[in-house]
Amino acid sequence: MSKKDDSYSSSSFWQLIIAIPGTILAFTLLISLLAHFFGKTEAPTTPAPTAAEVSAKVEEAIQPVATVEVAAASTGAHVDKSGEEVTKAVCALCHAAGLMAAPTIGNKEQWAPRIAQGYETLVKHAIEGIRNMPARGGNPDLTDGEIANAVAHMANASGANFEPPKAAPTEAAPAPDSTTPAAAPAVEPTPAS
Secondary structure, three states, X not given: OHHHHHHHHHHHHHHHHHHHHHHHHHHHHHHHHHHHHHOOOXXXXXXXXXXXXXXXXXXHHOOOOOOOOOOOOOOOOEOOOOHHHHHHHHHHHHHOOOHHHOOOOOOXXXXXXXXXXXXXXXXXXXXXXXXXXXXXXXXXXXXXXXXXXXXXXXXXXXXXXXXXXXXXXXXXXXXXXXXXXXXXXXXXXXXXX
């Protein structure tokens, strides 16, 4: 009897080893057939694009995202902005609210020690920067005259009696001549022999 039980147990083991992959294969085949017969849909037909349409789409796709245009330098004379204009545009960011220990415009107590240093010293500090204040108030485009005007405006509003410099227009550099021929190449090409 034990021989019969051993043969039965080994027979069922091999049947199980064959039945599992067979079942998986049969299930996969069934799903594939169902998908093949019931899953077919006709794709909508679109006419093939013409060469002109393809060319237009390619041109549209390769357009640059942005362009850079270099403007010619202004040929007109530069006139310095008034002290009030510069103060409103640049200086008031800190001096109106007293940010970063900046003396508040109109506060005579805060400005008194600075006014005592003199107008030239205040202008020098404004141009070069001092402590928390960046050079030129953080705007490198300001001229020395514009900075001097702003210093006089703020100090005068705070108890000083400084005379701002007279606004003198400065001549701009002449525009480059566009008819100047291009430079010759540095190396002349030699013909191949």
